[in-house]
Amino acid sequence: MTTLGDSMEDMSNSLSLSERINRVAPSATLAVDSKAKAMKAQGVDVIGFGAGEPNFATPKAIVDVAAEAVIEPKNYKYTQTAGLPELRAAIADKTLRDSGYEVKPEQVVVTNGGKQAVYETFQLLLNDDDEVIIPTPYWTSYPEAVKLAGGKPVEVFAGADVSFEPNIADLEAARTDRTKAIIITSPNNPTGAVWSEQTIRAIGQWAIEHGIWVVSDEIYEHLTYDGVKTTYVGAAVPEVRDQLIVLNGVAKTYAMPGWRVGWMVAPEPVAKAAAKLQGHMTSNVNNIAQRAALAAVSGPLDAVAEMRAAFDTRRGIIVSALNDIEGVHCPTPKGAFYAFADVRGLLNRPVGPNGLEFETSSDLAAALLDEAHVAAVPGEAFGAPGYMRFSYAVADDQIVEGMRRFKEWAEAKRA
Secondary structure, eight states: OOOHHHHHHHHHHHTSOOHHHHTSOOOHHHHHHHHHHHHHHTTOOOEEOOSOOOOSOOOHHHHHHHHHHHTOGGGGSOOOTTOOHHHHHHHHHHHHHHHSSOOOGGGEEEESHHHHHHHHHHHHHOOTTOEEEEEESOOTHHHHHHHHTTOEEEEEEOOGGGTTOOOHHHHHHHOOTTEEEEEEESSOTTTOOOOOHHHHHHHHHHHHHHTOEEEEEOTTTTOBOTTOOOOOHHHHOGGGGGGEEEEEESTTTTTOGGGOOEEEEOOHHHHHHHHHHHHHHTOSOOHHHHHHHHHHHHSOSHHHHHHHHHHHHHHHHHHHHHHTSTTOBOOOOOBTTEEEEEOGGGTTSOBTTTTBOOSSHHHHHHHIIIIIOEEOEEGGGGTOTTEEEEEOOSOHHHHHHHHHHHHHHHTGGGO
């Protein structure tokens, strides 16, 4: 006989969320940013180093194109799901200009930000229990996107002692007969590392040898310093292009995070499959944003150079300030706009005005936000406990003040 309790339990099970979504962790970077914004809304003066969001305005020439597009009735309609034909052609041209090799517009799919391109990639590539090798430290959403596709993320750690660059021996040790793909992120989030041409070539050749997809996230391609240049695997290893998916977008290069325009460049069968998937998810990206992106990718890189110069100055300020804090060590990043600081010297010892001890960088970051009102993302979010990521895509004076607070707070008990 079925009881009311049994019925309620059955109903509870039927109304539960999927195991897949329950296995996925929230975005740690967005969580830190959200808490910082909530504190600001309550009147707390928070210095936020959490989100990777340039503080510059989108260049005026791009905004002007969008403003004109708003009053064009043709932009009130759907476009092709894969994106405006002229934007796809412009991205193909941009790939030749910047990456040094030719692709067809038919290989381009325009997405709602680079993050959608990441999500779609693993939905297209993975069957249940397929494995993706993720060099670590990694961007926080990679393993979760793999899990959402039913796959298994396999972390391969490379620390500051090797400039956060993976080596082939470690990748090979992680490879199994279930390995389907490997991720390249250079310039890197969260470390700011720019992998050498030798490393990029070796990964591409290794992937060809073993029939593994290469997923290359190149969204920070133009943000490099000290004469270091981005190596594009598609140019360095031409033979890999048939098994290469490139992810990119306008957010970082052109200070356009809120416009939500990204893309993937892939072999044509993959691009067609991506358009099919997107047709059931979002259809086309916002038309006005696509017009703005068209102006961005087909225009000059002068504004990008100006922003890069500003980031370079900020890089020097924040790295110097972090290394001036007892117990903190921060290598100088060569790309992106992140300082990835080793804070293990602050753990398991009295820190802060209350002399508390913290076992993890996550606990340390939480206390830094609550007590000193400085927001940074703990290394646990990137598969690297003991580190903290500080975005220097913020104003110079905010960097100076935030670092002053961090130093004062960290060294208060020892003063």
